[in-house]
Amino acid sequence: MSGKKQELPVSDKPLATVESPMTETIKKKKKKKSKHSEETQEVEVPQEVTNGEELSNKEKKKKKKRKREENEMENKKKKETDKVPEDSGVSNGGESEQKVVVTGKDVEEAKYAALTSFAESKLPENVLDCCKTFQKPSPIQSHSWPFLLDGRDLIGIAKTGSGKTLAFGIPAIMHMLKKNKKGKGTRNPTCLVLSPTRELAVQISDVLSEAGEPCGLKSICVYGGSSKRPQINAIRSGVDIVIGTPGRLRDLIDSNELRLSDVSFVVLDEADRMLDMGFEEPVRFILSKTNKGKWLRNQQLIATWPMEVHKLAQEFMDPNPVKVVIGSVDLAANHDVLQIIEVLDDRARDQRLVALLEKYHKSQKNRVLVFALYKVEADRLERFLQTRGWKAVSIHGNKAQSERTRSLALFKEGSCPLLVATDVAARGLDIPDVEVVINYSFPLTTEDYVHRIGRTGRAGKKGVAHTFFTQQNKGLAGELVNVLREAKQVVPADLLKFGTHVKKKESKLYGPHFKEIAADAPKAKKITFADSDDED
Structure with missing residues (x-):
């Protein structure tokens, strides 16, 4: 659930033992891993080596060791140089x-x-x-x-x-x-x-x-x-x-x-x-x-x-x-974000939100972004969380710009790392270390969903997006399933119950979109039919 890479356990036992009738056993190197570094114990090599084949093996092992250390140094340098701001330069997202x-x-x-x-x-x-x-x-x-x-x-x-x-x-x-x-x-x-x-x-x-x-x-x-x-x-x-x-x-x-x-x-x-x-x-x-x-x-x-x-x-x-x-013009989510979809009843969302905050935001130090659909809903959630002891601020269209700027500043600097927002923050928020996004209400379009969860998992980091999906959102189930499958995420069985039909793309104001027209497509020509009394 944390979105972190799983590390394979490292054994303290030697991988192999090479014995020779004329020498003592060559002791293999042991690796001791800590959280931030890796120490290597040197290989003990016998003083006398008379077997030519054994000498060859020893040289091969030294070369492998040098090659491995060079690769580790290159990877370390690459990770350091790849830590760049999001809006320019090299993207870490591949x-x-x-x-x-x-x-x-x-x-x-x-x-x-x-x-x-x-x-x-x-x-x-x-x-x-x-x-x-x-x-x-x-x-x-x-x-x-x-x-x-x-x-x-x-x-x-x-x-x-x-x-x-x-x-x-x-x-x-x-x-x-x-x-x-x-x-x-x-x-x-x-x-x-x-x-x-x-x-x-x-x-x-x-x-x-x-x-x-x-x-x-x-x-x-x-x-x-x-x-x-x-x-x-x-x-x-x-x-x-x-x-x-x-x-x-x-x-x-x-x-x-x-x-x-x-x-x-x-x-x-x-x-x-x-x-x-x-x-x-x-x-x-x-x-x-x-x-x-x-x-x-x-x-x-x-x-x-x-x-x-x-x-x-x-x-x-x-x-x-x-x-x-x-990339692709098709709708696709950031693959560095773990998407968790939870189908539940409207009335269960408040308590479920609190439970998720206790899971993801227990320290009240990491940044968590909660998305609401409406301005009134954002205000209510802010008060709801504050009365339960959470330090929360909100931004939405009804707030004065000074209030929005202040709330965003408190969120960025970490003084109040829990932010409730409407979709005004879905595209305009550029903070690389938002760890978790919680969609309390599903947005009106799947495009907005993709933009919302894109607030986490930025600059090459991993992120988690936990989304509530209700009966009212069933018309978008098919598109959401496609987004999940494209990103190789788990599609919950409860979501599939709504069906996988995808409606024609529809704007909030302009209605359905039809086939996309290429940018270099020729303009349509007006065709005029002459009047005629002739029968077919």
Whole structure:
């Protein structure tokens, strides 16, 4: 249940004994394993060895020993260097071994070859300063940078924690350095990043602010639930990059405090999520205010690809965008997460939650994230847990941004390592050491389930996701079974009782999705039938 690798027991007995009539027995080495290190006792070798065959055996054993020690040192170094931040560089999840599919016009040209190192990009040192702690570009970066740096429109699809922010961030910085003519007075932004949630916007802003600082680029993050005045003052002082949520961006545009006429590099991060939350109209409005003269060369889209996103891209992107898919477009969960599904009655969830916390959070020091479906439910769970002695905080859409920021800070720093959240934290929470996710309520879509449990098992670590599944969720049983089977997880018999039928993919607002349309598919042609009185 802990998700840790099982270690084989080590015997104190020698593996073999080699005897010779002319020498004493050669004593085999013994290994003594501790939690963090391995000590090796040296082999005792007799002084006299006259048998040639025995001498040969001795040399072979020495070579094997040296080889084993070299391998152990290499593995140790690899583990140390692989401990990298999640949002850039090398992913520990084995993503480099995943299937990579690149489609679009002229994608096989030599200039678009995937990068194998940062040096191959030939970018300035100050631009790559934010990548200095990473060994090489992550797969989404190595395959997308050549296209984005060449001004191509791109749809990038990769799992969470794969370095997507710098995948569009580095090309955005280069675009701005080429475009911006820095001078005195107010500067309008050149780059715009749209995000569906405040938490994700802040996370993107942190990465881009750090990346742009060595290049002298200023960024600002704007979102609702907080005072406009500091955001307006920052915009008036001049900014290069604006990261924000659709609602607040539109407010600032309507009040003439934000002008996007110079924006020629646009990013829609988690575009499917934005449209699913009902932001299509404000997104269209915001995009219409950007530099349409340069639109076809400079709009970038980083998101998953359901049908409504395809329609938006058809309207605002180049007719032949590049599409880079790392892994599979099929719904799949992180394989480093142990998924436990428990089918139970609604009324049993409260006591079962307490029992799981006593199991997973007994020390009240490790980080545990509890997901609720509704804001009211999150508030109730927070009070319920607090009255039973648990130190818990919550975040959801009804809380002021200052409260959400404070709760998240307490969770990150470990002062209050038990967080109750709605799906606002399903995609915007980037904390590598969340050990356990508990889904008190199953989400409205299986995609949200995959994103929720992806909050644990990050940066190469193992995680546990314990989920309550009730009668009300039976319509999603088939999709959940597929996710479990793909990740080689146990499918409980009680879940199979609901059936394995998979409904057509359905959006919360737009209804069912049909067959996905390829990014480079030709547009449909209008067919006109002439009127005729002829009979067949």
